[in-house]
Amino acid sequence: MANTGANAGANTGANAGANTAEERAILLACLEWQYEAGCDGWLASDGAQEQGERQGKRQGETQGWVQAESLVRSVLDSLSSPASLSQTSLSQTSPPPNLAEGVAPRAMPRDMPRMMSEAVATQRKPSQSKPSQSKPSLLAPVDAVVEARKVASSCDTLEELEQAIRSFDLCPLKKAARNTVFAEGNPEAELVIVGEAPGRAEDEQGKPFVGESGLLLARMLSTIGIESREQYRITNLVYWRPPGNRQPDSDEIAVCYPFFLRHMALVKPRWLFLLGNVAMQNVLGERRGITKLRGQFFPITLAGIPTTALPSFHPSYLLRTPAKKAAAWHDLLVLRRAMQKGRMQEDGQTKGQVGGANARGANRGANLAANLAASSGVSQAEHPEASDLERAL
Secondary structure (H helix, E strand, O other), rough: OOOHHHHHHHHHHHOOOOHHHHHEEEEEEEHHHHHOOOOHHHOOHHHHHHHHHOHHOOOOOHHHHHHHHHHHHHHHHHHHHHHHHHOOOOOOOOOOOHHHOOOOOOOOOOOOHHHHHHHHHHOOOOOOOOOOOOOOOOOOHHHHHHHHHHHOOOOOOOHHHHHHHHHHHOHHHOOOOOOOEEEEEEEOHHHHHHHHOOOHHHHHHHHOOOOHHHHHHHHEEEEEEEOOHHEEEEEEEOOOHHHHHOOOHHHHHHHOOOOOOOOHHHOOEEEEEEEEEHHHHHHOOOOHHHHHHHOOOOEEOOOOOEEOOOOOOHHHHHOHHHHHHHHHHHHHHHHHHHHHHHHHHHHOHHHHHHHHHHHHHHHHHHHHHHHHHHHOOOOOOHHHHHHHHHHHO
């Protein structure tokens, strides 16, 4: 390697342009050593190379080569004079002449990596300052969920639970929301309707399902004889509006879910009407979509309370996709039939009474199916579910 350096230096002195490839090969070897020694960080921060990059890619590459040559030669010069090494700073060494001026690099010693490492360690000591650590504004999601469980379990009444939710600050959604939206309706109702999160109107008024989708839901419920919220209870999985009406993410739902479970434990509903994918998948633990599971009953145990869940489309989805309204109305009719049947079983009615009630229900169901199909712009003959409803009810 020493002979190579000497030959390269001699040839460069005679003809600088002829041996550019050899000179760059030597330089590459030097760069490899300086990389192993840790000098690359110093080189990367040098202003001359940054200036070359701003002048253009090609010009920047050329300037980078020149700067690398200057660095390597400065280190070599320092190594050749150990006595002056401690008094010389890499940043103070003046760059030697360019290769184009015919100056050859020195012959490189065999122990170059060790010597260069020692030189860099002498000239550049690591910083002793510790990186600053900023405190997070909220607890980590896991800690927030643990705290939510602790707070929710301490609530013995719905009033205490609502106050605890309003005072809870560990859900990131609360910062951007105007109001906490808890629940409305009869606290002893056998039917609880569950959505995913408040929308803009709900956030403004602090009540669930009061916007356009809430009005549609109210009209749909009225078709099965549910005219007032005194006949049911309605809530969401999340109590604060996500920005831009987006769906709540898994962390946001996880923080609010202990409060939802405590809510269900206090109300003890017999029926859960789950609106939309988010409510259905989180309550049922399902990955399948709402289109495949809607209209089916799922017996579950929620917070130790046995109940039956029925998934259906969310009203906001129905506003965007009116063609699905007929299917949603079908789900409501199925829910009504199940609730009526459950009440009759609780009342201990005889089989004859049950049969008479079912016959009357069939007539009402047939008329209602026809009315719903007509209101959705689909005739009963074109509505394949209308005849199914007649048989079911």
